[in-house]
Amino acid sequence: MALDKSEVEKIAQLARLHISEADADEVASRITDILALIDQMQSINTETIEPMAHPLDVTQRLRVDTATEKDRRNELQTLAPAAQDGLYLVPKVIE
Amino acid sequence: MIEKTAAELSQALSSGELSSTELTQSYLDRISKHNRKLNAFITICEESALEQAKAADEKRATGDKSPLLGIPLAHKDIFCTKGVITSCGSHMLENFVAPYDATVVEKFKTAGAVMLGKTNMDEFAMGSSNETSFFGPVKNPWDLKRVPGGSSGGSAAAVAADLCVMATGTDTGGSIRQPAAFCGITGLKPSYGRVSRWGMIAFASSLDQAGTLSKSAEDAALMTNVMAGIDSKDSTSIDRPAEDYTATLNDSLDGLRIGIPKQHFAEGLSAKVEQAVREALKEYEKLGANITEVDLPNNHLSVSAYYVVAPAEASANLSRYDGVRYGHRCENPIDLEDMYKRTRSEGFGDEVKRRILIGTYALSAGYYDAYYKKAQKIRRLIKNDFIKAFEQVDVIVGPTSPHTAFGLGSKTDPVAMYLEDIYTIAVNLAGLPGISIPAGFANGLPIGMHIIGKDFGEGKLLNVAHQFQQQTDWHKRKPNFEPED
Numbered sequence: 001m002a003l004d005k006s007e008v009e010k011i012a013q014l015a016r017l018h019i020s021e022a023d024a025d026e027v028a029s030r031i032t033d034i035l036a037l038i039d040q041m042q043s044i045n046t047e048t049i050e051p052m053a054h055p056l057d058v059t060q061r062l063r064v065d066t067a068t069e070k071d072r073r074n075e076l077q078t079l080a081p082a083a084q085d086g087l088y089l090v091p092k093v094i095e
Numbered sequence: 096m097i098e099k100t101a102a103e104l105s106q107a108l109s110s111g112e113l114s115s116t117e118l119t120q121s122y123l124d125r126i127s128k129h130n131r132k133l134n135a136f137i138t139i140c141e142e143s144a145l146e147q148a149k150a151a152d153e154k155r156a157t158g159d160k161s162p163l164l165g166i167p168l169a170h171k172d173i174f175c176t177k178g179v180i181t182s183c184g185s186h187m188l189e190n191f192v193a194p195y196d197a198t199v200v201e202k203f204k205t206a207g208a209v210m211l212g213k214t215n216m217d218e219f220a221m222g223s224s225n226e227t228s229f230f231g232p233v234k235n236p237w238d239l240k241r242v243p244g245g246s247s248g249g250s251a252a253a254v255a256a257d258l259c260v261m262a263t264g265t266d267t268g269g270s271i272r273q274p275a276a277f278c279g280i281t282g283l284k285p286s287y288g289r290v291s292r293w294g295m296i297a298f299a300s301s302l303d304q305a306g307t308l309s310k311s312a313e314d315a316a317l318m319t320n321v322m323a324g325i326d327s328k329d330s331t332s333i334d335r336p337a338e339d340y341t342a343t344l345n346d347s348l349d350g351l352r353i354g355i356p357k358q359h360f361a362e363g364l365s366a367k368v369e370q371a372v373r374e375a376l377k378e379y380e381k382l383g384a385n386i387t388e389v390d391l392p393n394n395h396l397s398v399s400a401y402y403v404v405a406p407a408e409a410s411a412n413l414s415r416y417d418g419v420r421y422g423h424r425c426e427n428p429i430d431l432e433d434m435y436k437r438t439r440s441e442g443f444g445d446e447v448k449r450r451i452l453i454g455t456y457a458l459s460a461g462y463y464d465a466y467y468k469k470a471q472k473i474r475r476l477i478k479n480d481f482i483k484a485f486e487q488v489d490v491i492v493g494p495t496s497p498h499t500a501f502g503l504g505s506k507t508d509p510v511a512m513y514l515e516d517i518y519t520i521a522v523n524l525a526g527l528p529g530i531s532i533p534a535g536f537a538n539g540l541p542i543g544m545h546i547i548g549k550d551f552g553e554g555k556l557l558n559v560a561h562q563f564q565q566q567t568d569w570h571k572r573k574p575n576f577e578p579e580d
Contacts, residue, residue, distance in 0.1 A: 033508070038453075
């Protein structure tokens, strides 16, 4: 399936990526090539096949619902591009 | 001594003829001399490595004989290391210092291994040539104009060039085995679930698995002994009794049933690679193995299914890079959306963006059944092919890659690059273990042989690889990338 520029823009918006006007054609054509590779899957009938989400045929292991992590907020916030008073700072969301 | 295996060096350290401090210094000297040429390391940890070496020497002096105590190794820069930058080959994490060690890193620390540094890789492990790294491509020590393979290319080049004894890697679609093949070393991808993924930066969570790059199968066994095991922090790590992978290395191969998939010897395979693998099979026959053809009829669909499953999982995993909690943030965002978009567009390289877009598309409304669900069904067919083949054989053998290392910059088409992994990808989709070992040369470039095992059959794989290495010396050949010295 061939993708055009506007479809690429739509996906880019969903993925929160910015594709510049200058790159859009190139990106669309690369992705179209990749989709052609992917579409080889459609050549066989898989109607009766059970999907396989994961290599392990096991049930998710659960743990006891108790807190095991120590509070490391201050340490972790040193990694943030902007943090203050224990909060992460982002551009204003509500005017 | 820098060319020796961990097994050999461990003896020298035990007998006292060598100290870890001397050994570590030799590798650090070699790294400082050659890394500029090879670009195998992103970060070099000189000071902490020498401290760890000293501590290892002190432990040895008390009679500690742990096999990897004082052995210098490198970690792929995808494993979080407390206090040392973990970049994942990306501008997004260029200055990211993890607040904890990955389980794999912690286990090697406990085993007393010395960390020399962090190795270069394709950005977020997305690539088969190491050319997508933000830190520039790694050069293949066998020919500096060629790629080392990827995504664990820095680890493979570092081991091949004797810049370390061994290195960790990760393999989502061939990222340990293909660079091991291109660099003439041994690369093991264990079964999915065998090694904890905790602290390993996620690419595709149902495919990613940590493994080893080393100079011999015996060293791979020593490393896997350290790495394998259940981890309460990774719910997909499997609860199985610990195995000593060195204990079965010398088992006889008499009566071993080897399957040869006709699909791995089909169109597109270089004649010289085919010849080398067929010669290697003769070695196995001499050791008493029986060779039969097996059928993997859906192998040709593995790359297609993979390029839905892996990007879909990646698009979800990489949504965490939003410029809020850690990593890159763009300058002067006008609002939140602008911050997300510019942060991600500046922080990720082209290949990563491409895969996020593919994954987002495959998961978007209206396309889920046609892409993601379809790919999961193909995945089942691929797994079933292996289950059926393994009813007749113990291991499956073929080439790791259709050809030897290609030239830097020679593959600009993403689809051509994706097809590089035609023999390795199905193994990840099925969750099986696979190993690549050196099996010959073509025009001075190493050829890798791929051995695939049953679920949790690492022990058998290492046994089969080790026995071959007792009969051949391909794995001992060294590249000459040091003009005039």
